[in-house]
Amino acid sequence: MTSETRERQELRAAVSKFAAGYGPKYMDQCWKADEYPWDLWREAGKLGFLGVNIPEEFGGGGAGMYELSLVAEELNAQGSGLLLMVVSPAICGNVINRFGTDEQRQQWLPGLGDGSKILVFGITEPDAGSNSHRITTTATRDGSDWLLTGRKVYISGVDVADAVLIVARTEDAKTGSLKPALFIVPRDTPGFEYRAIEMALRIPEHQFELAFDNIRLPAESLVGDPDAGIMQLFAGLNPERIMAAAGGVGTARYALRRAVDYAKTRTVFRTPIGAHQAIAHPLAQIKVEMELAKLMMQKAATLYDAGDDTGAAEAANMAKYAAGEVGARAVDQAVQTLGGNGLTVEYDLGTQLANSRLMRIAPVSREMALNYIASTTLGLPKSY
Numbered sequence: 001m002t003s004e005t006r007e008r009q010e011l012r013a014a015v016s017k018f019a020a021g022y023g024p025k026y027m028d029q030c031w032k033a034d035e036y037p038w039d040l041w042r043e044a045g046k047l048g049f050l051g052v053n054i055p056e057e058f059g060g061g062g063a064g065m066y067e068l069s070l071v072a073e074e075l076n077a078q079g080s081g082l083l084l085m086v087v088s089p090a091i092c093g094n095v096i097n098r099f100g101t102d103e104q105r106q107q108w109l110p111g112l113g114d115g116s117k118i119l120v121f122g123i124t125e126p127d128a129g130s131n132s133h134r135i136t137t138t139a140t141r142d143g144s145d146w147l148l149t150g151r152k153v154y155i156s157g158v159d160v161a162d163a164v165l166i167v168a169r170t171e172d173a174k175t176g177s178l179k180p181a182l183f184i185v186p187r188d189t190p191g192f193e194y195r196a197i198e199m200a201l202r203i204p205e206h207q208f209e210l211a212f213d214n215i216r217l218p219a220e221s222l223v224g225d226p227d228a229g230i231m232q233l234f235a236g237l238n239p240e241r242i243m244a245a246a247g248g249v250g251t252a253r254y255a256l257r258r259a260v261d262y263a264k265t266r267t268v269f270r271t272p273i274g275a276h277q278a279i280a281h282p283l284a285q286i287k288v289e290m291e292l293a294k295l296m297m298q299k300a301a302t303l304y305d306a307g308d309d310t311g312a313a314e315a316a317n318m319a320k321y322a323a324g325e326v327g328a329r330a331v332d333q334a335v336q337t338l339g340g341n342g343l344t345v346e347y348d349l350g351t352q353l354a355n356s357r358l359m360r361i362a363p364v365s366r367e368m369a370l371n372y373i374a375s376t377t378l379g380l381p382k383s384y
């Protein structure tokens with residue numbers, strides 16, 4: 001996009017060049033070896049890419065979600081997406097920066113920015129799923145401490161995290177609309193149990209079930225005000241959706257590039273397959289939809305960075321929906337374009353089929369994104 005500032009264009013070029021040195025082969029090797037992509041993560045941290053949104057006073061780049069989503073888009077466009085960027089610098093970095101105490105900001109932000117610390121995020125529960133108003137993880141005061149009891153599911157990256165930012169509700173607000181209370185729970189807290197879920201995905205990041213029964217947390221584990229209401233949580237969920245959109249846009253770019261390169265040269269009748277409209281039009285359509293999703297993602301990030309959480313929520317849901325759809329369709333169409341090669345491991349597109357479905361399910365499903373737009377934007381009545 002040529003209207004981007006010179007700084008943003010330079011950042012884009014630098015991340016793209018860096019990410020090309022890793023790519024899908026590296027990610028797949030990590031998956032096969034059951035290793036977190038530490039080299040990529042640490043180098044991205046050292047170069048300042050993971051912390052572009054962290055304030056300069058904490059060692060970060062002092063920019064915002066526009067830049068962080070730009071980094072995620074470029075990583076994904078090279079087949080080197082880092083799922084934990086969604087949770088560590090984006091959700092947790094923003095929530096702690098905006099609502100944390102000075103001590104919490106000092107303790108976490110420099111490490112989240114350079115990648116030396118990882119914070120992951122736990123909201124999903126087995127019995128609540130998409131309905132976060134139904135979460136039952138409960139925090140009870142005990143003197144100045146908190147006792148936390150609950151279960152979470154599909155929490156990414158717990159094995160490599162220093163701590164999990166857990167969304168709970170306080171004993172006083174146990175029922176009704178969610179008044180989230182956010183707690184930083186170190187992974188080594190006595191009684192904090194986590195178990196890997198075997199997923200049908202080919203990504204090097206693992207997902208976990210969590211269980212904790214009356215684990216004891218000091219007062220300073222609480223982030224923000226338990227009475228602040230839902231907007232405090234949206235300070236994290238809007239960045240989450242913007243980053244998910246960046247993943248979708250980047251994945252669409254990656255798959256499209258691979259498909260176009262192939263379609264230009266593969267000839268089985270008289271002309272390259274890309275000359276057949278049945279191959280060309282779906283790719284052209286993906287290009288259009290990808291560019292539109294990207295614009296909406298940039299709008300969402302711009303609104304968020306300007307402090308408009310409500311405007312950002314609408315745009316982030318739209319961007320997440322559009323990018324998730326085009327990302328998943330792009331991978332599917334790229335596989336189709338490559339024919340049998342599309343399903344080989346060597347061409348690494350078929351291996352992304354299941355991964356690309358993730359964009360329609362998490363962090364917010366396409367149905368819940370559409371529900372938001374139907375009820376909040378259009379004012380339609382709710383079925384739920």
Ligand SMILES: Cc1cc2nc3c(=O)[nH]c(=O)nc-3n(C[C@H](O)[C@H](O)[C@H](O)COP(=O)(O)OP(=O)(O)OC[C@H]3O[C@@H](n4cnc5c(N)ncnc54)[C@H](O)[C@@H]3O)c2cc1C
Pocket residue numbers: 087120121122123124128129130131153154155156157199201207358361362363364365366367368371384
């Ligand atoms: C790989 C992966 C990583 C994840 N990482 C994290 C993480 O780090 N932290 C975290 O907290 N969570 C994480 N999640 C959880 C993710 O956010 C949820 O899976 C997602 O929000 C959907 O919830 P659910 O799986 O319980 O589905 P459900 O809520 O059970 O929904 C099932 C289906 O029903 C549809 N549905 C439900 N209600 C409605 C409705 N009212 N209208 C229309 N359709 C509806 C949904 O859209 C979906 O298609 C992750 C999930 C995956 C797969």
